[in-house]
Amino acid sequence: MGDSSTAPLLSVRNLSKRFPVGKSFFGKPKKWVHAVNNVSFDIMPGETFALVGESGCGKSTTSRLINRLITPDEGEIIFDGRDIARISEKEMRPLRAEMQMVFQDPYGSLSPRMRVQDIIGEPLLVHTNMSAGERLKRVHELLEVVGLSAAHGERYPHEFSGGQRQRIGIARALSVNPKLIMADEPVSALDVSIQAQVLNLLRDVQEEYNLTYLFISHDLAVVEMISDRIAVMYLGSIMEVAPNEELYGNPQHPYTQALLSAVPVPDPEVEKKHVLIEGDLPSPTNIPSGCPFHTRCPLATERCSREVPQPKEVAPGHFVSCHFPGKDI
């Protein structure tokens, strides 16, 4: 976990992104999807920072903004001391060696026409001056690191199971010794027994190479196991940020509480006490005024629909964006 003396590896300040939907006769967009609204957080070197939330909350858009696959409308992204929010694609390219991605779909993220050793070696080809022999040697090392063998390099992705493919994806991300790995739902397409293997692997390589993770997931139990600090997102905004034990032990935002209580517990002896929150997610084209959660919040008052709550620090490192933090729903 990061302490206050070191500088954050990644610092996101007031990041916003909206996408146009539909065009009027004159080519002006009719509506905007507000995917990410005023999001700020820091990631310390060596920690695992998780973004959790339901589908459409903007967690994946945030990660794509950070590695500049899309350009933010507003805000700063300070990576390793440098603001990369507005730099050109040409300047960004070498930086991508330092921030690698692991994707959700182990079937879609590996080219079916490339051998595994070429897939894993491709970042080395792009970012380094290594010779073919050196690259192959490195690929073989990486295959061993992720629990496969050097002989697997000759094969094609279709010859592997989902869990093994995710290992290949992790090896590819590790190849260029990145500082930050962004893992977008890396285990949600996998079966439980395989999911545990991949989570353990992510843990092991983090310790071995002193990696920093941005871990994106909708699964609160997985996030609890792997993360040091967690941000809960809802409709493009961060509702609550806290260290792991704080967030799970003492959730302050009604949305976090509702989310935690909705997770089914794999133990029939535990009496369930779900707080069902009513209704569906509002459309991101038309985000509610004030607190975005007020339309579904059991504690909402008139003030919540009027005023956007600002993050308040309720405990060291624990920030809540709610007018009435700490009230149990």
Add this chain to the structure above:
Amino acid sequence: MAETLLEVKDLKTEFKRGKKDWITAVNGVSFQVRAGEIVGLVGESGCGKSVTSLSVMRLHSKHNTRITGEVTFEGKHLLELKEPEMQEIRGNEISMIFQEPMSALDPIMRIEDQLTEAISLHNQGLSKSEVHARCVRALKLVGIPEPEMTLRNYPHELSGGMCQRVMIAMAMSCEPKLLIADEPTTALDVTIQAQILALMEQIRNEHNTGILLITHDLGVVAETCSRVIVMYAGNIVEEAPVKELFRNPHHPYTKGLIESVPRLGRRVRRLPSIPGSVPDLSAMPSGCRFAPRCAYARPECSARLPELVEVGPDHKCACPFYANVRKEA
């Protein structure tokens, strides 16, 4: 004990591959579903849980599938019925909900037309206004706030949770005695999942419907099911009441599966995982199919496929060495 609704005996489903080659997806499974109980059918992808349910409904193509065994529903042998007779049972007496609510609904038909189709197919002679009234009632039953408006919508105008409610409404519209739900909440967010699971329990309580819930999520099983069937590679490996299964798992696979699920509030550095991956259908290991991944495997295990035997009240397990598993646990 409540009456037995569905009795499956020694069901075997094989698919044609090539000209003479058959591969076995479900290898002789037997189980029952009683009225008013929710039975969980759990297993990882490819274990045959969905194939089992589709075989019960006879929804596999006749040209490339061979189904043997016995499926009895209220005294009728489903596998021997003529197609029109089976058609009477589908939807009327047994209905099914699928995983992807968005793709199970017809995208170019209004909700009302889709519901009307289901209702009038099984209730000929109802007038238009009677059918409409039943549509409204069906949507009200599943907690849709404005049924008249929803009836005029197309599926793309509804959220995933709403679509799944419409699917359940459609499935329940003819008040079936048995509902087969194949991963009904897998595509949904946790807060919506909690709503849908609560709805299924409510339907069970009000109509005494028997529900066969197919899922890979042990959390969902622990919260909703009264009895659980665990499948692995086409076989049932264990069957027990839900509390007994979680408290006292006998089969090494069940034990591994329960342990590998991350749980809220119980943070561990490493998750126990099951090594290896699920065997391919066309290359099944001989004897016990779990033996290559099993920590307790002995040479005898690969000699013969173990039978499902009674190991306690209502508790069956297909591992002759279950006593050892318990000792170590």
